[in-house]
Amino acid sequence: MAFKIAIFFTLAAFMNVGQGCETNQVDQLTARQGLDELLKEESYSSANNLWTTPYYYNYQPRTPLPGFANAYEGRTPLNRQQPNYFIKDEDSLPESRLFLGNIATNLIGSSLFNNRFSPANQFRPFANLLNRIPPNSANSRSAFDACTSPAGEAGICTMSSVCSLFAGRPSGSCSLSRVCCVNVVNGCGKTVTLNNTYWQSPATVSSPSNCALTIKLDAKLAEQSFKPICQIRLDMVSFTTAPPVAGTCADTFQVGGATTMAPTICGVNSGQHMYLNVPSSGVTPSDVQLMFNFAAGAATRSWNIKIAMLPCGADYLAPPGCLQYFTSATGRVSSFNWQDSATAQQLNNQNYNICFRTELVSSQPATLACLSVCQVANGGDAFYITTPAPDVADRRPTVGVTPAAAARAAAFAATLSAVETSFLDSAGTRTAVCLYDFLFIAGGRDANGIEADRYCGNALNPAPLPFAAAGSGGALTGPALGGSATSIQVCTPVKPFKITYKTDGTEAAVAVSAPTASVIATADTGNTGFCLDFQQR
């Protein structure tokens, strides 16, 4: 090893890629010690199988019941893809003339080491690490196991000297006298290669400006060589940007490079999360970019986003197509930028699935997922997805409508629930209801079995819309003219449990324009999105 590192440095000096080693003597020494410890850690690793360690039983306490497999629970360790660590493409890489091979050149290029061993592109102590790590994924109780600090932050288990090498913060301990090493990257333009790294805003954010982070996923990186990665989970520990204007984000947060289409978000998103799929890093390296663009103008802009890299085949991956995924029997789900505040707005152009793992309830798989609006205390509105057409009442015939129903109809504009895609008024005009903006709950029903799947308006309730009954001469009829001012619990038996949220690109009125809009919609005002408490039964 020392010999090879020496060869590398000799070559590096010859080729003038380094700028002299004198400045790095201390780093070299520390790195060497750290490297030895890192490799020592590997010596016990083969005794531990990832899928049978108590750690993973803690993470996933329940073994699936026999015959209890659906799209979500069907993921077992047996399904996981085997990595291909030895992708031999040295011939195509000019760097391989350093005799360190493709793996090493990738390591050398990894910004992890750039960040640590500044100035960049000089000393790369782990360059040859993979020559010493057994390329067997069963030996994957690695130097980079996940852990949680006493303060609840996620980290990775390493020897303390390795933690300081990675510029991490030791916070709590792991087994085998390792520390739980919490990794933080501040500011813009950095690259992350370590699991459970926190990306935090720089001390000051100017505007207009942008701030991006690259997540490099490549099984040829030493710190990712133990398990190929198929998914990233972003946890917005905190997240504040300028609010949207009429639902459109002025400041934007976007994700690039993942196969999951993540919506553009802004505003306040603390506590939210996203799952992002990538092709297996053992087969196809990916760069996933997280990018803030800040519009001109002052606003609070700060964030702390935890980036977890999830191994292919793990049973805690989100199912395909789920931007959000909940794995508890009860909890809270809200749309991006939903806040308990009178001014927070629903975001435009949302389009994603929120999935719920089927949990065991009293030792049986849940048969229902139930949703009810969150309690609000500060003027927020827990369900307000569209503003029903203010002119719907005007277009209603007065014939056959009782005074109470007329009053109810007037209230329709502001406070009632709505379901279904569109509403045909007595004049024969079709107006969008839950067509452009809606929450979709397949099989959703109330306690009386009244059912609807598209929900919008200003209350969560499957109460039907009014309709013009045959032979009524166009008079609107239906239960109390339809809709309800009261939100109620809506449950669905349709598994896998999932809801879909969709909004269009505007809060303004929509005119009919082929081929994108077939039905008119009146303007939305004051929409807030949704906040729902879920409970499996």
Ligand SMILES: *[C@@H]1O[C@H](CO)[C@@H](O)[C@H](O)[C@H]1NC(C)=O
């Ligand atoms: C990354 O950390 C998470 C815990 O936050 C863990 O579940 C996952 O297995 C770790 N990823 C890898 C590749 O070890």
